[in-house]
Amino acid sequence: MKQQSIAIDMDNVLADVEGHAIAWYKKEYGVSYSKEQLNGQPEGSGFENQEAFWRYVHSPGFFRTVPVMDGALDVLQKLNTIFDIYVVSAAMEFPQSLEEKYEWLDEHCPFITWKQRIFCGDKSVIHTDYMLDDHTKNLDHHQGTSLLFTACHNTLIKHHKRLNNWKEVGVYFNI
Amino acid sequence: MKQQSIAIDMDNVLADVEGHAIAWYKKEYGVSYSKEQLNGQPEGSGFENQEAFWRYVHSPGFFRTVPVMDGALDVLQKLNTIFDIYVVSAAMEFPQSLEEKYEWLDEHCPFITWKQRIFCGDKSVIHTDYMLDDHTKNLDHHQGTSLLFTACHNTLIKHHKRLNNWKEVGVYFNI
16 A cells, blocks of 8 residues: 655754754844744744844855754654655745755755655645645645644644644654 | 646756757767667667766756757747646756756746746656656656657657657647
């Protein structure tokens, strides 16, 4: 029997983009934010200098140096033995990130082969049994089961099954 | 009403990879091949020095400099006004090609926005109404209408609707 498939997002799901930005902002501007302070606000808009945030996200090296989300790799590795896993990232929005994201996966998730990697813009044509993502714009058009991974910018969203962290992802999939 | 969608391959469909390899082989080894001589043989195996062919395909610049397939751009541009077009390339097999393929699209198909670009490995989770591709391994698992674009390596394939060139693609889609 064919295994069920899961599309798993990178930014704010496998890769802690929000934590990365918070750490950089503190280093650059000496101002500390907690994730709680950014809750419920669109990406970047919780920072006083929003323009600086976006400049950083678009700068070389940003995506290559994002830390792994807490607990992600252990659960992902287990899921990879049971499901057809596809890591699906909207990398096309940031062309300079293509190589960086590929190298990031090579470093942190070498067990995710090139056949399991998808860099796209619009995820509406990605057809898997499950999609784990932090953006409703991706989940709303998904035909399978949609799973919202909690990120600061989506804490007010109510219309998708929410998983708050990778521990909850593991519990959801019984691993 | 939502427009119908078409997934369109790059190598040997939008980009004349076989022609590019033939031209390089002649320049490098002084031996001319016609596409007819390569018909019915797996990719690369029609050349006397197959190893050189694969080394060339894997070398920097190969994908950036592939010529556009005859007649592709005019038809693609028209299709893009009627259908939801996605350019879907199995670029993950050749990581160095990611940036090159993105730049190639920027140069030759600037009307294909980043939202319409997908670089993947396995195309089985790409769900569109039509898929135009030169590889049966991609078309066999496609749930929509599969269209085989003729390339030397697939001339013996009988089990997909075949379109021999971009003129035939235009006729098929009534444009």
